Amino acid sequence: MSQATDTDVREDGQIESVSGPVVTATDLGARMNDVVYVGDEGLMGEVIEIEGNLYTIQVYEETSAVAPGEPVENTGEPLSVDLGPGMLDTIYDGVQRPLDVLEEKMNSAFLDRGVDAPGIDLEKTWEFEPTVEEGDEVEAGDVIGVVDETVTIEHKVMVPPDYEGGEVVAIEAGNFTVEEPVAELSSGEEVQMRQEWPVREARPAGDKQTPTTPLVSGQRILDGLFPLAKGGTAAIPGPFGSGKTVTQQSLAKFSDADIVVYIGCGERGNEMTEVIDDFPELPDPQTGNALMARTCLIANTSNMPVAARESCVYTGITIAEFYRDMGYDVALMADSTSRWAEAMREISSRLEEMPGEEGYPAYLAARLSQFYERAGYFETVNGREGSISVIGAVSPPGGDFSEPVTQNTLRIVKTFWALDADLAERRHFPAINWDESYSLYKDQLDPWYRDNVAEDFPEIRQWAVDILDEEGELQEIVQLVGKDALPEDQRLILEVAKYLREAWLQQNAFIEVDQYCPPEKTYRILQAIKHFNDEAAEALDAGVPVEEIQNVDAAPKLNRIASTEDDEVPEFVDDLEESLSNQLRELY
Ligand code: ADP
Numbered sequence: 001m002s003q004a005t006d007t008d009v010r011e012d013g014q015i016e017s018v019s020g021p022v023v024t025a026t027d028l029g030a031r032m033n034d035v036v037y038v039g040d041e042g043l044m045g046e047v048i049e050i051e052g053n054l055y056t057i058q059v060y061e062e063t064s065a066v067a068p069g070e071p072v073e074n075t076g077e078p079l080s081v082d083l084g085p086g087m088l089d090t091i092y093d094g095v096q097r098p099l100d101v102l103e104e105k106m107n108s109a110f111l112d113r114g115v116d117a118p119g120i121d122l123e124k125t126w127e128f129e130p131t132v133e134e135g136d137e138v139e140a141g142d143v144i145g146v147v148d149e150t151v152t153i154e155h156k157v158m159v160p161p162d163y164e165g166g167e168v169v170a171i172e173a174g175n176f177t178v179e180e181p182v183a184e185l186s187s188g189e190e191v192q193m194r195q196e197w198p199v200r201e202a203r204p205a206g207d208k209q210t211p212t213t214p215l216v217s218g219q220r221i222l223d224g225l226f227p228l229a230k231g232g233t234a235a236i237p238g239p240f241g242s243g244k245t246v247t248q249q250s251l252a253k254f255s256d257a258d259i260v261v262y263i264g265c266g267e268r269g270n271e272m273t274e275v276i277d278d279f280p281e282l283p284d285p286q287t288g289n290a291l292m293a294r295t296c297l298i299a300n301t302s303n304m305p306v307a308a309r310e311s312c313v314y315t316g317i318t319i320a321e322f323y324r325d326m327g328y329d330v331a332l333m334a335d336s337t338s339r340w341a342e343a344m345r346e347i348s349s350r351l352e353e354m355p356g357e358e359g360y361p362a363y364l365a366a367r368l369s370q371f372y373e374r375a376g377y378f379e380t381v382n383g384r385e386g387s388i389s390v391i392g393a394v395s396p397p398g399g400d401f402s403e404p405v406t407q408n409t410l411r412i413v414k415t416f417w418a419l420d421a422d423l424a425e426r427r428h429f430p431a432i433n434w435d436e437s438y439s440l441y442k443d444q445l446d447p448w449y450r451d452n453v454a455e456d457f458p459e460i461r462q463w464a465v466d467i468l469d470e471e472g473e474l475q476e477i478v479q480l481v482g483k484d485a486l487p488e489d490q491r492l493i494l495e496v497a498k499y500l501r502e503a504w505l506q507q508n509a510f511i512e513v514d515q516y517c518p519p520e521k522t523y524r525i526l527q528a529i530k531h532f533n534d535e536a537a538e539a540l541d542a543g544v545p546v547e548e549i550q551n552v553d554a555a556p557k558l559n560r561i562a563s564t565e566d567d568e569v570p571e572f573v574d575d576l577e578e579s580l581s582n583q584l585r586e587l588y
Contacts, residue, residue, distance in 0.1 A: 009042045011071035013055065018066050021059050021307040022350040025072040028055040033200060035080075037073040039066040044095060045307070046079050049351060058307040058347055060095050078198035081315055082119035083322040084178045085126050085147050085155040085193055088259070089292045091276055092119065094300040094312030096319075099276075120194060125175040128157065128182050128193070132168055139165040141204075141325065141381030144183050144191060145173075150293035152284065153259065156326035157182060160195045161204045161381065195322075199314035203321040205386075206379035213377075214445050215331060215389045218254035218516035219247070220562075221432050221505050224461060224526065226439040228415045230257075230329050231377025231387035234439075235337075235409045238419025239399025243431050246509050247417070248333045248393055249275075250430075252295065254285060254516045257331035257389065259323045260295040263316040265309055265339045275299065285516060309343035317374045320388045327384030332375070336393040337368070341405045357404040365408040372412045414440040428506055434468055453519045460526050464500055467533075471497035489537075491546045496533045503529060503558040514562050524573050525561045531577045532558060535584045542588035549587070554579035 013028030015038065023038055023045065030036060030047045038045045038059050043066065049056035057072070081096045091099045096119035126147040138144055140163045149155035159165055166186035176182050181190035197203060211229035228234045238244050252260045264275050276299055282291040296319055300312045313334055320330040334340070341364060348361035356362040375390040392413070396406045399421050410416060416438050423431035442458075449457040470493050474486065483491065504525050508514045536549045549555075557576050564572045 009037050009040060009071045010073040012036075012074040013072040015039060015066065015068050015070045015072060016054065017068060018063055019350050020346075021063060021305055022347060023057045023059055023063060023066065023072075025055045025057060026053050028072055028074050030055055030074040030076070033078045033198070035075045035077055037075070038063075039070040039072070041065065042073070046311070048347070056351060058310065059305070060308040060311065061305050063305075079200065079311060079314075080196045080198045081318050082178075083195045083197055083319065084120045085149040086120040086124060086178070087296050087319055087322075088150050088153055088294060089290070089296075091297040091299055092315065093304065094265075094298065094308035094310075094315060096298075096315050099299065120178055122179055122194075123177060125177050126155075126193065127174075128176050129173055130171045130183070132171065132183075134168050134171060136168050137166070138168055138185065139382075143326070143382055144168070144171065147193070151289045152287050152293040153328075155193075157191070157193050158195075158325060158382065159185075159191055163187070163189050163191070165189075197318055197322070199311065199318045202374050203318065203325060204381055205321075205325070205376075206381060206383075208376040208378055209385075210444060211377040211387065211441065212444055213448055214441070215329070216256045216519060217251055218518065219250060219430060220507050220517050220522045220525070221430055221434065222417065223517075223519050224504070224522045225434060225465065226415060226417060226432070226437050227441055227445050228389060228391070228439065229377070229441040229445060230389055231375060232389050232415060232441055233372045233375045233413040234389075234391045234415035234417060235394055235406075235413045236391065236417045236419060237394035237396055237401055237406045237409070238431070239421045240395065242399070242419035242421055242424040243429060244393040244395065244419060245275075245335060247419075247430055247432075248335050248391065249278075250509050250515065251331065251391060252279075252333060253282060253291060255331050255389075256286070256329075258294060258328040259320070259330045260291075261298070261316050261320045261323075261330060261332040262295060263298045263300075263312055263332070263334045265298075265300050265312050265334055265336060306343045306346050309340060310347060313337070313340050313371055317371065317388070317390075321374065324378060324386035324388050325380050325382070327380060327382075327386045329387045329389070331389045331391065334390070334392045336395045337371075337409065338393075338395040338405050341368075360404050364404060365411070368405075368408050369412045372409075428501065429509065430507060432505075434465075434505065435472060449519075454523050454527075457523055460523070460530060463530060464504070464526060467493060467497050467500060488540060488546045492533075492536055492540055492549065495546065495550055496529065496536070499529045499532065499555075499558045500526075503561060507562065511563065513565055517562065518566060521561075521566055521569050524569055525558075528561060528573050528577060528580075529558055532580050535581050539584045539587050544584075544587040549584065552580070552583040552587075554583050 013025040016024040034047045043061040045057040045059035097117045101117045130145040132144045142159045143156040145157045147155045164187045171183040178194040183191040211231040213230045214227045215230045284291040298316045300309045320332045345360045375388045377387040396403045418433045418436040420433035446458045
């Protein structure tokens with residue numbers, strides 16, 4: 001984005017009125033979505049409505065000192081991000097201003113107004129290594145070289161999507177800034193590492209494919225029951241304190257995505273500060289390097305201006321698309337999309353638009369789906385495959401899922417992880433409700449699970465689902481008449497379901513051996529519980545009372561598999577299964 005300074009705002013138009021983040025101006029001669037600089041201070045804004053000679057602008061900064069009559073400058077460019085090496089290991093605000101650069105410029109963590117900064121460092125040089133030679137033909141999107149962006153990620157330098165392409169007439173290795181040409185094409189075009197892209201427009205890609213690989217999260221309930229596909233969409237709605245942030249962060253840390261884009265969208269200020277402080281400290285379990293080496297953070301706290309919150313999800317997804325184009329699997333987390341929708345609502349009401357449900361604009365559903373639609377498993381323009389998986393947290397007021405943001409999100413996403421205040425209160429974590437949650441990717445991911453985890457994974461998962469369902473129904477009876485009134489076989493189901501909940505579904509994000517569970521271990525725990533179930537059913541058939549079955553010494557050890565080191569799991573479970581068989585068979 002080009003630089004504005006607070007002294008030389010060109011007077012293309014004049015401010016007519018100011019209402020919070022919404023400013024109107026006359027005579028601007030701008031197009032929809034053009035970026036403008038507003039007032040003597042040159043605050044950044046975007047044209048969102050044009051009526052005759054009246055231009056409505058949403059301003060990304062505090063407008064309290066702006067007055068009618070002040071100048072407005074039109075850049076003639078849509079809101080864009082700078083794409084290139086240097087985005088990883090960086091924390092941005094909602095319009096891609098690096099927070100550390102802003103802080104330095106103002107010498108304080110409190111963002112002043114009218115300060116602009118390019119999204120990537122224009123002075124830093126990168127060691128460029130060509131991957132094509134002079135004489136090669138290249139097209140838009142093709143990779144022509146690489147730079148080591150971080151210790152973890154190799155950044156692919158691509159011919160911009162709007163280039164004509166042609167024969168490479170000059171290219172060489174060396175150190176370049178992001179604005180220096182690294183290659184020259186016969187078309188006369190010069191390729192530099194930096195590309196600009198308007199955030200509200202999806203970057204071009206080939207066809208979306210049906211995703212068939214899971215985004216392995218290392219969370220048993222997700223990988224086991226409600227898997228998300230690479231390129232899929234998921235929503236985590238939940239009331240305050242139910243674990244949205246912990247779940248999003250576990251996904252950021254442990255999911256097998258190459259790149260993580262984490263959008264902290266207007267959550268309470270101090271919570272975002274936590275993320276900003278914590279993330280740079282986190283190690284990357286995949287590589288041992290810092291997690292930030294494959295992460296880009298976009299931070300918009302609720303004390304930042306509302307319009308910047310509206311734009312932050314677009315900034316995030318555009319950055320995600322750029323890494324997708326390089327052939328990477330990107331996981332994008334937005335926490336929370338409710339704050340984003342509230343920003344939309346606030347701007348809409350300032351515009352005096354006709355409000356829809358609960359005051360949200362009528363276009364809420366369209367905006368949500370435009371955002372989630374940018375997720376997918378794609379063939380990229382350069383013939384690679386890349387994906388963007390989008391996981392949106394939703395914070396419905398009072399945990400009421402019938403409100404418009406949750407409902408509209410549910411119509412779009414294919415995976416739903418419903419957080420539950422009751423489970424959280426009972427300290428059952430992750431507090432994901434297995435009755436209400438679902439994944440529509442299950443069937444298409446089954447072949448992957450059969451090939452990569454266990455041939456019977458889908459069947460054993462279905463067995464677990466059935467037991468949990470039956471438990472749900474039996475609990476209703478138990479509440480009326482008590483457990484003792486149930487027949488023996490039903491009491492056994494309750495016992496087995498208890499182990500499914502405690503030994504399998506519960507997972508502690510704060511215990512090192514348990515915070516990441518490989519799919520093999522997820523499967524093995526399940527298998528052990530099923531083994532107990534099958535042996536117990538035989539004992540029951542042979543007349544052993546359920547009381548005695550419950551009391552075998554080995555059974556509670558099922559709860560210990562999760563906290564057993566991954567490499568010790570096979571032996572531990574083999575021994576446990578043997579003890580279970582022996583002890584249960586001794587009873588008859
Ligand atoms: P939210 O973002 O929904 O307000 P948080 O993610 O901050 O909620 O979670 C609230 C608290 O719940 C955490 O501080 C933690 O104590 C507990 N918690 C949530 N998920 C887990 C988990 N997987 N393991 C252990 N504790 C958890």
